[in-house]
Amino acid sequence: MKYRPGRVHVMSLVALTVVGLALVAVAERSKSPVMQQYFNEKMEAATLTRAGLDAIREARLGLGEPIDVVNDPNETGLIGQEISPITSSKGSHNQKLRALDPNLAAVFVELLKRGRVGEGDLVAVAVTGAFPMLNAAVLVAIETLGATPVTITSVGSSMWGANDPDLTWLDMESVLIDGGLLKHRSVAASRGGGDDRGRGLTPEGRALVDSAAVRNGVLLIDEPTLDESIARRMDIYEEAADGDAYAAYVNVGGGLASTGSEQVYRLLRPGLARNLGTKNFPRRGTLVRMAQQGMPVLHVPSADHFIERYDLAAEPTPLPDIGTGGIFFRDRYNVPLAGILAVLYGFLIFVVVRIDLKHYLFRKPR
Numbered sequence: 001m002k003y004r005p006g007r008v009h010v011m012s013l014v015a016l017t018v019v020g021l022a023l024v025a026v027a028e029r030s031k032s033p034v035m036q037q038y039f040n041e042k043m044e045a046a047t048l049t050r051a052g053l054d055a056i057r058e059a060r061l062g063l064g065e066p067i068d069v070v071n072d073p074n075e076t077g078l079i080g081q082e083i084s085p086i087t088s089s090k091g092s093h094n095q096k097l098r099a100l101d102p103n104l105a106a107v108f109v110e111l112l113k114r115g116r117v118g119e120g121d122l123v124a125v126a127v128t129g130a131f132p133m134l135n136a137a138v139l140v141a142i143e144t145l146g147a148t149p150v151t152i153t154s155v156g157s158s159m160w161g162a163n164d165p166d167l168t169w170l171d172m173e174s175v176l177i178d179g180g181l182l183k184h185r186s187v188a189a190s191r192g193g194g195d196d197r198g199r200g201l202t203p204e205g206r207a208l209v210d211s212a213a214v215r216n217g218v219l220l221i222d223e224p225t226l227d228e229s230i231a232r233r234m235d236i237y238e239e240a241a242d243g244d245a246y247a248a249y250v251n252v253g254g255g256l257a258s259t260g261s262e263q264v265y266r267l268l269r270p271g272l273a274r275n276l277g278t279k280n281f282p283r284r285g286t287l288v289r290m291a292q293q294g295m296p297v298l299h300v301p302s303a304d305h306f307i308e309r310y311d312l313a314a315e316p317t318p319l320p321d322i323g324t325g326g327i328f329f330r331d332r333y334n335v336p337l338a339g340i341l342a343v344l345y346g347f348l349i350f351v352v353v354r355i356d357l358k359h360y361l362f363r364k365p366r
Contacts, residue, residue, distance in 0.1 A: 052181045056077055057076055065166075074097075101320050121248075123246060126257070128155075150246075188236050192209075230285055230289070251299050260281060264282065264283060
């Protein structure tokens with residue numbers, strides 16, 4: 001075989017480029033959506049979560065309180081006030097809006113399945129009032145898998161969360177239970193905020209939190225120090241398990257008794273972790289103590305990480321339809337076709353660059 005003696009002509013390179021682009025276009029057009037694992041469970045969880053959103057909206061309207069359509073453009077009723085008597089810390093309004101996507105429940109189904117949570121398991125859960133929709137999505141996901149959540153709530157909320165004294169997270173939880181959307185109520189609640197006992201709230205605010213626990217029939221944790229509150233939570237989790245082991249621990253928000261400290265909260269990466277128990281943290285909240293027992297931990301500080309990771313709607317308005325996002329379907333290339341096109345293009349490059357086509361095409365016959 002006679003090889004090219006000199007450089008490749010510019011027009012040949014242009015032709016190769018055009019052919020390459022055409023082959024890439026063919027490969028791109030071969031993409032098709034592929035259903036992801038646990039599709040049915042994900043759809044069920046997202047659908048129930050959306051129904052929960054509607055139920056909470058009706059509950060707010062039933063209180064005779066108008067929805068602020070400027071700060072809550074989707075009119076969900078889950079965006080609270082900037083400041084209220086039970087507001088325990090600062091909070092991002094945009095983060096609260098982004099956490100309203102019911103499809104986040106599907107993300108938690110997948111992560112819990114990765115953590116090997118299944119039928120009949122117990123899952124220890126810590127939530128706050130900061131992200132009521134995330135609370136609902138996590139609890140619905142757990143119950144959709146046939147597991148039982150054992151939940152302890154920090155009632156206080158950051159700005160724009162469940163900080164309406166008449167509609168705290170405990171009240172929202174009762175709405176979901178009464179509507180048949182959840183089966184299990186929180187086993188205990190604390191005030192949250194500083195030292196997990198409402199430091200930073202006024203006496204009126206602390207009294208309002210306590211009354212929310214009473215009217216919802218939930219045990220109130222009120223220990224004199226944060227360490228004692230953490231120990232009390234561990235006792236409650238142990239008593240609720242009645243000798244059984246927990247399959248996982250889920251933390252939603254930044255409750256101090258769960259994370260242990262703000263430093264630990266910042267050190268923890270969002271998502272599922274299986275080796276947190278081997279790390280050294282400045283203060284061991286219930287999250288770290290559970291991890292040291294060998295169970296996986298799902299940390300949900302906000303929705304942002306999960307929206308980006310699982311290709312959910314980046315904009316919070318309007319609310320996305322159920323079943324949208326990469327958590328349900330992902331585009332996949334036709335791999336055999338892409339392989340054939342790659343081999344074909346490689347062969348064309350070899351022919352054009354290495355073989356002396358002029359010698360074979362224009363030589364005179366003998």
